[in-house]
Amino acid sequence: MAKKISPMDVYKLLPRLNCGRCGISTCLGFAAKLVERAARLEECTPLFEEERYRDNLSQLREVLRPPVLEVAFGPPGREVRVGGKLVLHRHELRYMNPTVLAVDVWDDIEGDLESRVKLVDSLSYTYIGRELKLNALALRCRSGDPSRFQDLAEKVSKLTDLPIILCSLDPEALEAALLKVGDRRPLIYAATEDNWRDLSELAKMYGCPIVVSSPGNLSKLRGLVKVLNDEGVDRLVLDPGTYVGEGLAYTVNSFTLLRWLACRQGDRLSGYPLLAIPAVVWADEGFRGKPEEASWMEATVTAMMIARYADIAIIHGVEVWQLLPNLILRENLYTDPVKPVSVEPGLREFGSPDDRSPLLVTTNFALTYFTVSSDIESAKLNCYLLVVDTEGLSVESSVAGRKLTAEKIAEAMKEYRVAEKVSHRKVVIPGLAARLKGELEDLTGWEVLVGPRDSSDIPSFLAKYWRI
């Protein structure tokens, strides 16, 4: 089992100034936050500004080092963090740093480079109020020609500031590209048994993290990590090999084993973010020239790797139908299991409501709120929606768990002054909250209408029953 850290161990190493610059009034309080991973070391600025804390800083880093190291790449302001995982299963705490989805571009691309880059940069889907997006570009040196690769890096850097993964096994090509984009702190793919010396030099020279690649041989993968560590290179990402089709068993097992060793057995050499490359599907003989099948297969492999510990996934297909389920899967699996995704409580207006418009009640669980609001929007209703704080629970769960009660609704009606917005005294509650009707009427004196069980029936319900 990975060791448990006590706030005292952390506190001892902090500056102990109680200066409050971290946003918390005491160092002890900040230590507790650090242990819960609710704060970052960087927020204690004295630690970084003052020379005398240097030793403490490195000791703190060691004490707080998660079973899976956190590695950042990408330009300042748009960097992504990968790894930092603390647990094997999300129910043990939560998964940190959602899987980075990177799309490839290559140096002898025949189509339009610009439109592919723009597509990756702009693709976005709004899901329960969140923007789901792709996160990085993987630049492949396909030509084998360092100058073409350099060219690609330069072009891409003019088109976007998305984080970059430079992909080639040729140190010369990598260095050529680094000359152009080294200041954007790309992730470098990959150090192998043949080139690791050169790659470790590049990593040090440009201050970039590198991927260690040893497909099909985990002992060698760990061996490479060891020699790189000995060289002083610690910001690593591991590529144990993504085999598809019949090789999938190997892939899933090796990802799992590495994560198990890191989280359960405290194995340092396994304790790095993992890179999956579902894009290999496209290079597989079985899928060449069959784009639909490849997209399909790539999507299913990506999903499994998101669920099984990939911290980065490089993909090739950019069809929306294949990306959407994985963007959502990632969002879902990376939510905090104890904190449902919720929205701000309050009174929302839809369309242009007046004092005679209907007043509806719902909960602040994001899924509930966005389901209801999209039904209201698509029917173009003019109405008010009172979003009650149920600590992010759905209607039925919150009624059952007493997070949505008549008192709570009455309080929210008061707090958000609904009586000033409407001249009528009627409120519609969800069908699944029907049992609150009597008590709510008693508490408020308003007439309570029990709405339908599914919000898609709100428009027809209002057409039938809303009379002022």
Added chain:
Amino acid sequence: MGTRRKDLGESFLEWLLKLLSESEEIEFEDFNLEASEFQLDVTGIASIVKPMLEAAKSMEARAIELIEELPKPEAMFTNRIAEVRIGATRSEGGSRGRVIVIGGEVTMPFYSFSALNPNPPVVSGDVFDWKLPLPKPLRDSFGDAMDDPAEWAKLYIDKFDADMVTVELTSTDPSIRDTPVREAVKVVENVLQAVDSPVMVGGSGDPVKDVELLTEVAAIFEGERLLLSSIPSPEDRFKPIAEAAKRYGHNVVAWASLDINLQRDLDRAILNVLPPERIVIDPTSAPLGYGIEYAFSVMERIRIAGLMGDRELALPMLSGTSNAWGAREAWLKTPELGPREVRGPLWEAITALTFLLAGCDLFIMMHPLAIKTVKQTISWLYGRWDTPAKAIPNWLEEM
């Protein structure tokens, strides 16, 4: 460590051999690869060979450095998940051509490095006893078979490669059609005649009607070892279903809504009537985008608890994966999201694959493409795991 050193040693020696034979000073016959013996052989030409040997040594040192054997995974689990047999052959008192066995796990899914689980998960095709409204991509793949549950069942087995079928008698619901029990039983009989695979039978969820329906099905198909679905939590009113399953030799589904404690209570109650080998649990499959994270974690927790010795949770799990079609993103006709003909089945497939990784044993599914994908993935994942089945393609340059 061994293999790597040998590789390097070999190539070095080859290279050395070539050099030496070019210089025509010495010839090696019956060349021995053992480095120590080799050293003895060449002492006579030490002046030429020494620097080369040193080079070899340093290369070898590097090779050794590059191998760090994996720590042995520590023992993980002590308990075994119950094994449930679905369907009975003629010799066993039923009429099925074959029997399906699920469960029996000794470790988490695809932790093959710790132990191997015995029974690959299976897929059951979802058949309804009425023509319920379904999204178009599904309707299109069933065609006229939807008019006849027996034909629909055959389609799953003969064409879609499902392992078994689930007959959902939802039209018995008083608020749908209130189909009489007698008629519903007839549907089950037709399906049993149409296919020789094991069969699961589901009620409508109506508490009164389900008891009437499922106890009758249990009695009439005595010995078939059906999987009767379901006994929901709390179970009090459903006890007769478990008792009928016991008397007539069937299995039951214990269904709780995403709550490990409710699940445990329910299982405990059923275990008073039936042995664990007769119970499959349904922890509720919230689909992708609509709570899949709750279902995923509840399944993982249940399986871990079961493997760690919690008898009441050491039972195989099923997923009503066709739920995935309830997600708007799966069926909405929104061209910006790509054709729903592929988006829908992918939604279903990914929902299933996610649960496969959480420990699910039986998937109730609908779309042929999703079924095919899940079946194929299962067969791959139960294949060779300790070395890759083939070389990795050169994705950097060959795509």
